[in-house]
Amino acid sequence: AQSVTQPDIHITVSEGASLELRCNYSYGATPYLFWYVQSPGQGLQLLLKYFSGDTLVQGIKGFEAEFKRSQSSFNLRKPSVHWSDAAEYFCAVGARYGGSQGNLIFGKGTKLSVKP
Amino acid sequence: ETGVTQTPRHLVMGMTNKKSLKCEQHLGHNAMYWYKQSAKKPLELMFVYSLEERVENNSVPSRFSPECPNSSHLFLHLHTLQPEDSALYLCASSQGPRSETQYFGPGTRLLVL
Numbered sequence: 001a002q003s004v005t006q007p008d009i010h011i012t013v014s015e016g017a018s019l020e021l022r023c024n025y026s027y028g029a030t031p032y033l034f035w036y037v038q039s040p041g042q043g044l045q046l047l048l049k050y051f052s053g054d055t056l057v058q059g060i061k062g063f064e065a066e067f068k069r070s071q072s073s074f075n076l077r078k079p080s081v082h083w084s085d086a087a088e089y090f091c092a093v094g095a096r097y098g099g100s101q102g103n104l105i106f107g108k109g110t111k112l113s114v115k116p
Numbered sequence: 117e118t119g120v121t122q123t124p125r126h127l128v129m130g131m132t133n134k135k136s137l138k139c140e141q142h143l144g145h146n147a148m149y150w151y152k153q154s155a156k157k158p159l160e161l162m163f164v165y166s167l168e169e170r171v172e173n174n175s176v177p178s179r180f181s182p183e184c185p186n187s188s189h190l191f192l193h194l195h196t197l198q199p200e201d202s203a204l205y206l207c208a209s210s211q212g213p214r215s216e217t218q219y220f221g222p223g224t225r226l227l228v229l
Contacts (some may be wrong), residue, residue, distance in 0.1 A: 039173045043120070043206055044220040051216060090159070092161075094216055103172070104218060106159040 002027045004093050013081050014115045021076040021110050023091030023095035032094035033074040034104070035065055039087045047089075050074065061085070086114045117141065120221035122207050129197065130226045136226045137192040139207030147213040148190040150182060153204040153223070165190060167214035197228045 003026040013019050023032060032051055036044040048059025055067040065076045074091060091107040120141045129135050141148060150162040164172035165184040179201075181193040190207055204225050208218040 034217075036220070037178065041222075041225070043122075043222040044208075046219065049217060102166070103161060104159075108156070108158050 002093050002095060002105045004091050004105055006091055006110050008110045010111045012113040012115060015083050016080050019078045019081045019091050023074045023107060025072050025093045027093055030060035034092040035076050036090045036092060037093045039089050044090065063083060081114055086112055120207055120209055120219055122224050124219040124224060126225045128229065130229050131197060134195040137205055139190040139221055140186055141209035143219060145208055145209040145211050146187050147210045149185060149208040149218065150192055151206040151208065154207055164213055171213050199228050202226055202228045
C-alpha cells in the first residue's frame with residue numbers, strides 16, 4: 001500500500017534562512033509526487049509536482065523539490081524563506097496505475113514557523 | 117469567480133441537525149472529490165465523482181450523503197453527525213477521476229456540538 005511520511009511535525013527557521021522539508025514515500029513504482037501548502041483557514045494550494053523527466057522540479061513562490069528514487073524521497077527546498085511562507089506543507093503521492101490511479105495519499109504535514 | 121469555491125466557510129451544527137456543504141468548480145473539470153481533514157491526521161479521501169457518477173466511496177458512514185447534480189457542483193449532505201465529525205471538509209476537482217493533479221477549495225470548517 002502507498003504511504004507518505006513527513007518526519008518533521010513542526011520546523012522553525014529564521015527569515016532569510018534556507019529551508020528543507022522532508023518527504024519519504026512507499027510505493028511499488030514511481031508515483032506522481034506533489035507538494036501542497038495550506039495557510040491558516042485556507043485550502044490546499046499546489047506548489048509543485050513531479051510526473052517524469054528532470055528530477056529537480058521548480059514550483060511557485062521560489063520552491064523546488066528533488067525526486068530521489070534511491071531514497072524514495074521528494075524533499076522540498078527554498079533557498080531563502082520569507083515570513084509569508086509560514087504555513088503547513090503537505091507531501092502527497094498519486095498512483096500511476098491500477099484501481100487507485102489518480103487518488104492522492106497525503107502525509108500528515110509539516111508546520112513551518114518563520115522567526116523575524 | 118475562478119478555481120474551486122466552497123460554502124459555507126464555517127458551520128456549527130447540533131447532532132440532530134441537517135445541513136449541506138456546497139462546492140463549485142469553475143475549471144471545466146469532470147471529477148470532484150470530498151476530503152476530510154482532522155487535527156493530527158492526514159487528509160482522508162471520502163468520495164470521488166466523475167461526470168456526476170460516484171466512482172469511489174471510502175467506507176464513509178451513511179450520515180454523510182454526497183450529491184453531484186452536474187460536473188460543476190458537488191454537495192455533501194450531513195445529518196445526525198457526531199462530535200468526532202468536526203473537521204475541515206475540503207472539496208477538490210481534476211480534469212478526470214484518474215487525472216494527476218487536483219485543485220482544492222478553501223474548505224468548510226465544521227463543528228458538531
